[in-house]
Amino acid sequence: MSEERALNFLEEIIEKDLSDNTHDGTVHTRFPPEPNGYLHIGHAKSICVNFGLAQKYKGKCNLRFDDTNPSTEETEFVDSIKADIRWLGFEWDNELYASDYFEQLFQYAQQLIQKGLAYVDDSTAEEMAALKGTPTTVGSDSPFRNRSIEENALLFSEMRAGKYPDGAKVLRAKIDMKHDNMLMRDPVIYRIKHAHHHRTGNHWCIYPMYDFAHGQSDSIERITHSICTMEFIPHRELYDWFIEKLEIFPSHQYEFARGNVNYMVTSKRRLLQLVKENYVEGWDDPRMPTISGLRRRGYTAASLRNFWDNVGVAKRDNNIDINLLEFCIREELNKTALRRMAVINPVKLIITNLPDGESISLQAENNHEVENAGERTISFSNTLWIERDDFMENPPNKYFRLGPGLKVRLKHAYIIECTDFKKDEQGTITEIYARYFPESKSGSDTSGIKVKGVIHWLDCHSAKKAEVRLYDKLFTVEDPTSEEGDFKDFINKDSLSIVRDAWVEPALLEATDEDKFQFLRLGYFCKDKNSTDTHIIFNRTVGLKDSWAKEVKKA
């Protein structure tokens, strides 16, 4: 059973470094979000990788906010990011901010200037773009490229002092305008932004660019393995260049493929659109791929961790089947969720051989998968709710539920036999009649009657009203962003269906926000945060596998 799991390529790198004693046998990673949005399932992968690696190799993992752009970043996001990471089950060793290093970074820039490796450029963004060249044509030098060290030093300090307006000047690294790697063509490393920063306030009016902040921050924190996604590969050359020229701790960047899940979009821009244009009801809408959305939907932290563990870490593009995610949550909830009964599309069932007013108490297991999950008492009477789907006037051959003359077991209760039913003018079934077999009581059945079907039910006298929200995929196609046209054209109109008049067991009124339930035969559910004392709402996390539905579909 102790099957050895193969190492992924990052683990191989780390184990080699460990055995070579590259960093005195230490591992130090970091998770570096920009606080300008909510975390989503893709970030969860990065979190699992970075914190997970630190955990596995008894190292450390920092949480570092990459807050070098004051115009987009907010404290609100800092808080939500921290909450999401903790909820996922990880704790950082240090909570840090790139903005903590602004003074140090400024000095690094001065050092570059002194070494003749950086210069102040007065060109406009357009002029700079024009001189940058294209991937196939080399760039050419800016007219400001050969300013003296003294002039550059003075200008840069004046930039800091606030002498110039936004956009008037930038500081650039002096590398090579003919470099194959566009990022090495004298990248901008500081820009002027007279903007309020969420942490440093108005102390600064110049801010470092990502490339001039990230690697150095890693270095300052002595990050041994700076792990990011594949699109940063071209940045590595610059990352290494700064570290080499500044002669600072040699952190190394390693890249893995970010995880894409089909039927989901995770770009910040698109997620923002969904929220802003009210396609969903907020960042934590249960249909959103955000951590907060998944949490509200009923996904557990463990299921998300298992999901990414299952997927693995590699470098090739991927498109993970959402079925795997659903498998992971079902697998967990099957073992942990309390079983309850609910009827979401009710029709009345009358037991004809039980007198009015008689109530029978029955015991029902909370979860037969678990040894000590206990039991609860439920009531049974002559007026019940059952699921409309569980009755057919003209059932096909392999239909194991109720129909005229058919027998079925009511879960935890008795076997019944359908004797009659009533329809209204529209042909809708209004009532179903059945007799029950008293000697077929669940757990002490002496009737000798064998039935193939078991259905769930609720006693009309004790059932409570509840709202139930059923979710489906947010999109109708696997990858809405690769389709012709706008991704919003592929939004699933039926991604949410609200059932306002569902019935649930009275025990469910005591549900807490953390409780997970399996509504028998319907799926896994959790209480929504918008529930009130008088109006309880349940979200369906995921349905049960339904081989009957498949059968029906085939026919």
Add this chain to the structure above:
RNA sequence: UGCCUGAUGGUGUAAUGGUAGCACAGCAGUUUUUGGUACUGUUAGUCUUGGUUCGAAUCCAGGUCGGGUAACCA
């Protein structure tokens, strides 16, 4: 068009020159007081063309296809 990357069943991921395996999905069956769960069986894969080698998914060369890359974003 340059540079950087990558390519193993439908999907994800192993095999690190020596039997192509695991998980999800699919299909078939057994069990079952959830048409759930569990269990069993099963379909299906090395991008291509050469080369090296006793032996290649793995090494080499060419090609094909995918992704990234030209923000004072990260």
